[in-house]
Amino acid sequence: MQPSLIFDLDGTLVDSLPGIAESLNRALAEADLPSHPHPAVRDFIGNGSYQLARRAVPEDAPDSLALTVEMDFKRHYATGWKNGTLLYPGIPELIEELAARDFRMAVLSNKPDAFTREIVRHFFPSDPFDLVVGQRDGSARKPDPAAVVPLFETWRIGPEGVRFIGDSTVDRATAEAAGIPFIGVAWGYHDPSDLGDRVARNAPELGRWLMTNATDHE
Numbered sequence: 001m002q003p004s005l006i007f008d009l010d011g012t013l014v015d016s017l018p019g020i021a022e023s024l025n026r027a028l029a030e031a032d033l034p035s036h037p038h039p040a041v042r043d044f045i046g047n048g049s050y051q052l053a054r055r056a057v058p059e060d061a062p063d064s065l066a067l068t069v070e071m072d073f074k075r076h077y078a079t080g081w082k083n084g085t086l087l088y089p090g091i092p093e094l095i096e097e098l099a100a101r102d103f104r105m106a107v108l109s110n111k112p113d114a115f116t117r118e119i120v121r122h123f124f125p126s127d128p129f130d131l132v133v134g135q136r137d138g139s140a141r142k143p144d145p146a147a148v149v150p151l152f153e154t155w156r157i158g159p160e161g162v163r164f165i166g167d168s169t170v171d172r173a174t175a176e177a178a179g180i181p182f183i184g185v186a187w188g189y190h191d192p193s194d195l196g197d198r199v200a201r202n203a204p205e206l207g208r209w210l211m212t213n214a215t216d217h218e
Ligand SMILES: O=C(O)COP(=O)(O)O
Pocket: 008, 009, 010, 011, 044, 045, 046, 047, 048, 049, 052, 108, 109, 110, 111, 112, 142, 168
């Protein structure tokens, strides 16, 4: 049987850095705080919108200021993501091909849930994912392995029947803690050398690996 596939969103399926940076910098400007260049914002991404804001404000700033920046970031991002989010090359073709081959697929993101769903709906109108899960109040978030439990429940499957595909050390840590084989992607926001020994350089390579390993755990 083919493995079920969990995809990270930011840095894996879509390049969301321009939209995140623009919305974050607008929120910072409203709080009279300095903005950050894209490479710095890239390093803030991965642990959700609160951590994004927390890392963007001065270290000694109170949590209340980080929360204000997070709220304003979300307000700008609600409209701003469309101008600053792009699919990575080869991703739509890869997802279509995997769907045609009956791979079961899900998206698991630390991005706020409403944005995660809206972005996935926008870029994947054929609805190829069984489940799209973003960050929700009160629910576990990566790297907590409990974040993958809703996916196991939907698929009625254990970790050995799943692959986790992501661009970050947060994704890798989640997969490892949950016992899921991890495949890194080199085109995202973290250094590929931190992603273990299976790191795909482009979407066709990732596709080949996923399709040729399809029967690993039959
Ligand atoms: O927005 C974030 O912080 C991370 O999002 P991701 O989990 O899709 O990489």
